Amino acid sequence: MYFLYNLKENKITSYILRRLILIIPTLFVIMVINFAIIQTAPGGPVEQMIAKITGTAVDATARVSGTANSDSQSMNETVQEVILGESKYRGAQGLDPEFIKSIERMYGFDKPIIDRFFHMIMNYLKFDFGESFFQDKSVIDLILEKMPVSITLGLWSTLIVYLISIPLGIRKAVKDGTSFDLWTSTLVIVGQAIPSFLFAILLIIIFSGGSFLDLFPLRGLTSDNFNDLTLLGKIFDYIWHIILPVTALVIGGFAGLTMLTKNSFLDQINQQYVLTARAKGVSEKKVLYGHIFRNAMIIVIAGFPSAFISILFTGSLLIEVIFSLDGLGLLGFEAAINRDYPVMFSTLYIFTLLGLVLAIARDIAYVFVDPRIDFESR
Numbered sequence: 001m002y003f004l005y006n007l008k009e010n011k012i013t014s015y016i017l018r019r020l021i022l023i024i025p026t027l028f029v030i031m032v033i034n035f036a037i038i039q040t041a042p043g044g045p046v047e048q049m050i051a052k053i054t055g056t057a058v059d060a061t062a063r064v065s066g067t068a069n070s071d072s073q074s075m076n077e078t079v080q081e082v083i084l085g086e087s088k089y090r091g092a093q094g095l096d097p098e099f100i101k102s103i104e105r106m107y108g109f110d111k112p113i114i115d116r117f118f119h120m121i122m123n124y125l126k127f128d129f130g131e132s133f134f135q136d137k138s139v140i141d142l143i144l145e146k147m148p149v150s151i152t153l154g155l156w157s158t159l160i161v162y163l164i165s166i167p168l169g170i171r172k173a174v175k176d177g178t179s180f181d182l183w184t185s186t187l188v189i190v191g192q193a194i195p196s197f198l199f200a201i202l203l204i205i206i207f208s209g210g211s212f213l214d215l216f217p218l219r220g221l222t223s224d225n226f227n228d229l230t231l232l233g234k235i236f237d238y239i240w241h242i243i244l245p246v247t248a249l250v251i252g253g254f255a256g257l258t259m260l261t262k263n264s265f266l267d268q269i270n271q272q273y274v275l276t277a278r279a280k281g282v283s284e285k286k287v288l289y290g291h292i293f294r295n296a297m298i299i300v301i302a303g304f305p306s307a308f309i310s311i312l313f314t315g316s317l318l319i320e321v322i323f324s325l326d327g328l329g330l331l332g333f334e335a336a337i338n339r340d341y342p343v344m345f346s347t348l349y350i351f352t353l354l355g356l357v358l359a360i361a362r363d364i365a366y367v368f369v370d371p372r373i374d375f376e377s378r
Helices: 002-040 045-054 070-077 097-107 113-125 139-174 179-193 196-207 231-269 272-279 284-302 304-315 317-322 328-338 341-369
Strands: none
Touching (some): 002 113, 002 341, 139 231, 139 284, 139 317, 139 328, 196 317, 231 317, 284 304, 284 341, 304 341, 317 328
């Protein structure tokens, strides 16, 4: 018995090592594709700087326009006499070519694209993400500054969505066609029909000083006097601030997972092995959680990495804007609009790496749900 257990442990370890090794080429290919697409897209950082200097820039938000670093100001002061000529950058006609070259050197665009890519990759292997083009901070400092907001929204929302959706989906499958299934389906339809940002606005109107109650704060993750509070006070203050944004994300995310769980369980309930177990007199509870559960949950677990990354990075963007929460979603959006390449590529690198690691964790979770899974065959 010990030999079989040890053999399975060795298979799992071997599988994890292979998956970890595969992360390297997978991550490399993803970065190559995205680097090529973004680098060839119009409106790069050189054009963004030219637009700022000539006064034609349009930023993503008013807040971002105030964060351009001192480089843009110094460059603005060095604009030379207007000369006529052609330029590969939009909006650069009439500017001194030497001035354009100085902007290219500032952003590293005086080097070939291949050199820029491999220089970036070598730095990323050391987790050196460089400096933001348009914010006077290092990229890692920006990410660490925004991380608490995104971790809060992503972790709590994903956790609550799974805690609600899985039991509800199982119950709906067991009670399929009953009144419970019908009225809970109404909740699911509402959750699917109302976008999370619209529900967030409704929560603000009702509970945050809109037209009715003033029970929850409208902005921020903590209060201004957070550091002066006791430990218990800090916990309550933190919960007080995240209730509305997390609720908005949960409402927008639980419907799909609930129906996925229900349909997965319904598919398994009608299988022959379930009918055989019932014919042998196995209790309904044991049939549900001893036989159906481990098969039906595989497809539910498979969606966890993408669900978490989606909420963490993109799903919370509008929620961050509505509740004035400065997180990674907003940072990535502003970086894309302003072509802040160091921020764009570093966030892409981090979240791709995180997604690949979570995919391995998902596969390990399969074993706990269904011990029959053989990693060696995979």
